[in-house]
Amino acid sequence: MVDLGNAAPPDIIEFQGTTKRFPGVLALDRVDLAIHRGEVHVLAGQNGAGKSTLVKLLCGLYIADEGAILLEGKPYAPRSTVAAIRAGIRIVYQEFNLLPYLTVAENIFFERLPRRAGLVDFARLFRDAEAMLAQVGLEISPRARVETLGVAQMQLLEIAKALSTQSKVLILDEPTATLTPPEIQRLFGIIARLKARGVTVLYISHRLQELFEVGERITVLRNGRKVETLAARDASIPRLVRLMVGKELGEEYPFHPESGIGAEILRVEELQPRGKPHAVSFALHRGELLGAAGLVGSGRTELVRALFGADAKESGRIYRDGSEVSIRRPRDAVRHGICLLTEDRKAQGLILAMSCSANVTITDLRRVSHAGLLQDSAERSATRELVDDLDIKTPSVDQLVANLSGGNQQKVVVAKWLFRRSEVLIFDEPTRGIDVGARFEIYQLLWRLAAAGKGILIVSSDLPELMGICHRILVFSNGKITGDLPRSGFSQERILSAAYQEYVHGRPQADSTAGTGHA
Amino acid sequence: MRVKQILYLLLREAGIGLALILMVIAFSAAAPRFASMANVTNILTQISINTVISVGMTFVILLGGIDLSVGSVLALATIVGGMIITNENLSPGTAILLSVLGSALTGCLCGVFNGVVCERWKIHSFIVTLGMLNIARGAALQISNSRTISEFPDAFNDVGAATIFGVPVIFLIALAVVLAGRFILARTVFGRMIYAIGNNEEAVRLSGHDPSVYKVVAFIVCGGMVGVAAIIYMMRLNIASPILGVGFELNAIAAVVIGGTSMSGGKGSMIGTLLGASIMGVLNNGLLLLGMGDFARQMVTGLIIVVAVIIDKYRAQAFLRSSYELAPAPPREEPHLRDTGPGPRV
Amino acid sequence: MNTKCRASCAALPILALLAVGGGGSSARAEEKKPVVGLVMKSLANEFFKSMEEGARKFAAEDGTFTLVPVGMNSETDIDTQISAMENFITQKVDLICVAPADSVGLVAPVKKAIKAGITVVNFDVKLDDKALAKAGLKDLVFVGPDNREGAYLAGNELAKKLGKGGKVFIIEGNPGADNAKMRKAGFEKAAKEGGLKVLVSRTAHWETEEANTLVTNLLTSHPDVQGIMAANDSMALGVVKALDAAGKSGKVQVVGFDNIPAIQKLVKDGKVLATIDQFGPEMAANCIKTGFRMKKGEHLKGWLKTPVKLITATDLM
Known part of the structure; x- marks a missing residue:
């Protein structure tokens, strides 16, 4: 493939003493790093280690303060994302850059829509789009509007969009955060094919197991510095973690012995979210950590949103501490001590441009106000108490939430619901986009909450996570509950087979005609 | 912490205030009699109406909405107030009192309509208030039979002309409105919710609140402010007319935006709005005193509006940088810049 | 297919309008x-x-x-x-x-x-x-009516009152409106014949508040003004208020145009010298x-x- 005798250098990208500063923060500190042509190179490190900054330099979003970047031996300093794409570097972002009201096909080919006689050639557009979708194994119509897609589908669509141009370097930033195991396997297949075509892949992920499966070489960054580049075959999870955090983690998942499971705190009967074909029932107890496993799109998020009143429901009854409650709006749920910590913290959980204290106290402003007037000191001290209690790392309670790291932002969301004295906490993907060290703290926190007698429901696509921390796991499949496993019955095989149960006789997403059976 | 807050406020407000000061210095040097006390009194009189309307508009724009109906509602409120105040069956004192109440109530009712229609049917305020713009204008013409009403009680007119140490009483009213608005935004639960909803309405809803309630109230406040502006108008000019106030909505929006409030909501301040209205008043007055012609004046005013907003944008960025430097250094293992990059977002 | 359906849907209300319009005119024809x-x-x-x-x-x-x-x-x-x-x-x-x-x-x-x-x-x-x-x-x-003639009459009255060398403002209507142009021309003619000096001529777009602001500001730069010609009475109302505020009411002569009810008391009180009725x-x-x-x-x-x-x-x- 690459002839070393040729003029082309073996390294497609080379960072030479690259430094990037932000006011008060040294984001990259004299990084030297060579990326070989045609390899899958993994960047590992905690949030804030410098991975994103490194990638943004390549994409033309930042300019390095010191040092050089070479692309195929020539100095490279793109001034815009367009320049980067022209140079053959393409990124799939962790946040989506899709146009929600356009079709899937238009999104894929947005930068160069096929034309005929000055008009968009829709026939060809849809045909080409279909081919791209097949490549990433996304079974949706190219005519569908992006706003109708689920998060996982959007992620695959982003990848398809990136593949639509011939790039030399493809950067994947947390591509699997929202994908299920089979989708991840399909993604790895795509990466292998790209590699075979000579494309260099730069891969970023918090899921450590993946790094070994997909990568050839792994570079670990910490605090803006390169710690080490090592061959994937020489690495192990403990070694990586040690390199990333600079110390060993005691254990990845803390499971505390089943001690305080108490009375039923929440019971859901025949709850059917609007527009969904099936109803489900389950119960949650004080002190219990209840997991909700399933494929992406299996209806877990829809269920918890309907339960919380965020979306409408067809039917169903909800009991809090044994008595029926009516929940039609989030306001009703909050009043009954139920809260939802959404998957998308930035868009739905937090007000990024406001301070920690404003974010925490918004759930119950009556507690920090008198006759409609805010009591500044009460607000601060209440927030400070929670900040200390949850060990939220922030310079002050006035700090804007936007300036906190992902893990600390998640803790602020928890803090705001603790401020409201919520009894039932429903987490949707509590550790998505949160780095290894901070995850551990979140797990500890979940445990503390359970020990304090709260009922906790956790929706997560990270199966090892659920198995590591939950007392019990409900398995969702195509809108139904197909498994209800106690901790003693946890196994990857059992959970996965239950998760696939409703999809076996047809294509995924297809309506099952089977009965209402739920566990 | 107090000191830091004051510093923050100064930095945030100073930019546009600086522009105003520069403008005043330039006009003082170039335009004869600009810097006289009498002229300052004139300018303060002239910005009062726009300031009061802009305070109301600030509430609505902070929520990401817009109120295009203020000019027409102003006319309607003057007509209602004017008809009451000229009613010969009432004693002057009662007439004035009822007139003030009538104007304010008219404004509030129009605000109720705007807010409730926007929220009940989830229609963008641009469209609803565009409708109100016509409804209020039509109503004003209908009930007045398109006649100008004049001859108000002397006591009423005297307030419009009165000054205290050169400061017009109507400006003092406007200033009180601004300070009340600032207090509401900064210190009350309602103000907190306005900012929160303007920044992220969905997060507020999912925090267990009903954003609609606050939005409706904001429109009512805006309407009420227009009612107050209508009273000031009548005091100042001794007329009520169904055709006045055309284009006032644009002046108010300009003042709010020059004052640094974001059209997408969530960011802005009342002091900024006062400064924005002042800039427009100073500009109008100063350019005229320079002897500039009508058309050139219009062009320059338009240009300044755009330039002021551009400057504000740069200032906001500069402030963002300085705020990092002001804040204590973040913990070493958590550099807080992960997602503050200018990456394209949907 | 979808587009066709939309097109025909859009056509329906138009057809309905045509039908109503037709009905209206035929109904009128019956009255003869x-x-x-x-x-x-x-x-x-x-x-x-x-x-x-x-x-x-x-x-x-x-x-x-x-x-x-x-x-x-x-x-x-x-x-x-x-x-x-x-x-x-x-x-x-x-x-x-x-x-x-x-x-x-x-x-x-x-x-x-x-x-x-x-x-x-x-x-x-x-x-x-x-x-x-x-x-x-x-x-x-x-x-x-002859707008120019009307403005000339008003301007003339002002010139007679002030005498030669009187200093005046002209407050114009909407630039571009024909009657505004005619009235301005009439004022100018009267000023020329009567030996008046026009200090400035500016528009206030027929509006009371704008005329008030304009004249207030002009009084600052031209405190020596003796007469003001306003192209309509709405603006004259604003002018009079500006003079009131500056303490020049009755000292500076004002003429207007249109003879609206609101101006008549001011004419009686001597705050406005004259206006024009076009019937x-x-x-x-x-x-x-x-x-x-x-x-x-x-x-x-x-x-x-x-x-x-x-x-x-x-x-x-």
């Missing part, structure tokens, strides 16, 4: 009374409102014809006038009286109406002579009468001037 289309300027302006009311009153008293008045949304809304003209042509009315918002823009629809056999009489604001000549309508009948309520009625005279075969052409009258305190006693 001649129909007069009255194309007015903005009825929000009380001068035109009173004119329209005068026409309605005349129609009610006369009883031999049906009056269809159409107003505009604002002073500059030419489109509404053109559409109204087109509708009248389609409905084949017998007579159209038009007060154009734009002296050039309305010439084409007037020509179209005349071609369709409808009698057209121009009133209030004269259509542009050059444009009329080009369209072959040199002799189109115009019933209206608006009679003007549209005069125009309709002229139209019927023409339809009866009377041969009229050119400008039939309606009276303008200087109103001073003595007229209002």
Whole structure:
């Protein structure tokens, strides 16, 4: 493939003493790093280690303060994302850059829509789009509007969009955060094919197991510095973690012995979210950590949103501490001590441009106000108490939430619901986009909450996570509950087979005609 | 912490205030009699109406909405107030009192309509208030039979002309409105919710609140402010007319935006709005005193509006940088810049 | 397929409108009374409102014809006038009286109406002579006051009061409006003849508040002003308030135009020296009468001037 005798250098990208500063923060500190042509190179490190900054330099979003970047031996300093794409570097972002009201096909080919006689050639557009979708194994119509897609589908669509141009370097930033195991396997297949075509892949992920499966070489960054580049075959999870955090983690998942499971705190009967074909029932107890496993799109998020009143429901009854409650709006749920910590913290959980204290106290402003007037000191001290209690790392309670790291932002969301004295906490993907060290703290926190007698429901696509921390796991499949496993019955095989149960006789997403059976 | 807050406020407000000061210095040097006390009194009189309307508009724009109906509602409120105040069956004192109440109530009712229609049917305020713009204008013409009403009680007119140490009483009213608005935004639960909803309405809803309630109230406040502006108008000019106030909505929006409030909501301040209205008043007055012609004046005013907003944008960025430097250094293992990059977002 | 469906959906209401329009005109035909289309300027302006009311009153008293008045949304809304003209042509009315918002823009629809056999009489604001000549309508009948003459009368009164060398402002109406231009020209003529010195001439767009702000500011730069000519009474109201505030009320002479009720007390009190009455309520009625005279075969052409009258305190006693 690459002839070393040729003029082309073996390294497609080379960072030479690259430094990037932000006011008060040294984001990259004299990084030297060579990326070989045609390899899958993994960047590992905690949030804030410098991975994103490194990638943004390549994409033309930042300019390095010191040092050089070479692309195929020539100095490279793109001034815009367009320049980067022209140079053959393409990124799939962790946040989506899709146009929600356009079709899937238009999104894929947005930068160069096929034309005929000055008009968009829709026939060809849809045909080409279909081919791209097949490549990433996304079974949706190219005519569908992006706003109708689920998060996982959007992620695959982003990848398809990136593949639509011939790039030399493809950067994947947390591509699997929202994908299920089979989708991840399909993604790895795509990466292998790209590699075979000579494309260099730069891969970023918090899921450590993946790094070994997909990568050839792994570079670990910490605090803006390169710690080490090592061959994937020489690495192990403990070694990586040690390199990333600079110390060993005691254990990845803390499971505390089943001690305080108490009375039923929440019971859901025949709850059917609007527009969904099936109803489900389950119960949650004080002190219990209840997991909700399933494929992406299996209806877990829809269920918890309907339960919380965020979306409408067809039917169903909800009991809090044994008595029926009516929940039609989030306001009703909050009043009954139920809260939802959404998957998308930035868009739905937090007000990024406001301070920690404003974010925490918004759930119950009556507690920090008198006759409609805010009591500044009460607000601060209440927030400070929670900040200390949850060990939220922030310079002050006035700090804007936007300036906190992902893990600390998640803790602020928890803090705001603790401020409201919520009894039932429903987490949707509590550790998505949160780095290894901070995850551990979140797990500890979940445990503390359970020990304090709260009922906790956790929706997560990270199966090892659920198995590591939950007392019990409900398995969702195509809108139904197909498994209800106690901790003693946890196994990857059992959970996965239950998760696939409703999809076996047809294509995924297809309506099952089977009965209402739920566990 | 107090000191830091004051510093923050100064930095945030100073930019546009600086522009105003520069403008005043330039006009003082170039335009004869600009810097006289009498002229300052004139300018303060002239910005009062726009300031009061802009305070109301600030509430609505902070929520990401817009109120295009203020000019027409102003006319309607003057007509209602004017008809009451000229009613010969009432004693002057009662007439004035009822007139003030009538104007304010008219404004509030129009605000109720705007807010409730926007929220009940989830229609963008641009469209609803565009409708109100016509409804209020039509109503004003209908009930007045398109006649100008004049001859108000002397006591009423005297307030419009009165000054205290050169400061017009109507400006003092406007200033009180601004300070009340600032207090509401900064210190009350309602103000907190306005900012929160303007920044992220969905997060507020999912925090267990009903954003609609606050939005409706904001429109009512805006309407009420227009009612107050209508009273000031009548005091100042001794007329009520169904055709006045055309284009006032644009002046108010300009003042709010020059004052640094974001059209997408969530960011802005009342002091900024006062400064924005002042800039427009100073500009109008100063350019005229320079002897500039009508058309050139219009062009320059338009240009300044755009330039002021551009400057504000740069200032906001500069402030963002300085705020990092002001804040204590973040913990070493958590550099807080992960997602503050200018990456394209949907 | 989808597009076709949408297109036909969009066509439905249009068809419905056509049907209603057709029904309306046939209903009118049954009455057999001649129909007069009255194309007015903005009825929000009380001068035109009173004119329209005068026409309605005349129609009610006369009883031999049906009056269809159409107003505009604002002073500059030419489109509404053109559409109204087109509708009248389609409905084949017998007579159209038009007060154009734009002296050039309305010439084409007037020509179209005349071609369709409808009698057209121009009133209030004269259509542009050059444009009329080009369209072959040199002799189109115009019933209206001489705005220039009116402004001249007011300006003259001011000049007499101030004497030679008096310093004055001119507060103009909307730049571009024909009557604003005529009035400005009349003021200027009077100033020239009377030896007045025009310090500044600026627009306040016919608006009270704007005139108030403008004059307040102008008084700062020109404290020596002795007289102010306002192109309408709404602006004169604002001017008087500005003088009140500056303590110059009664010292600086003001003239206005239109003789609206709100100005009359100020004239009586001496705060306004004079205003001009154009007898608006009679003007549209005069125009309709002229139209019927023409339809009866009377041969009229050119400008039939309606009276303008200087109103001073003595007229209002």
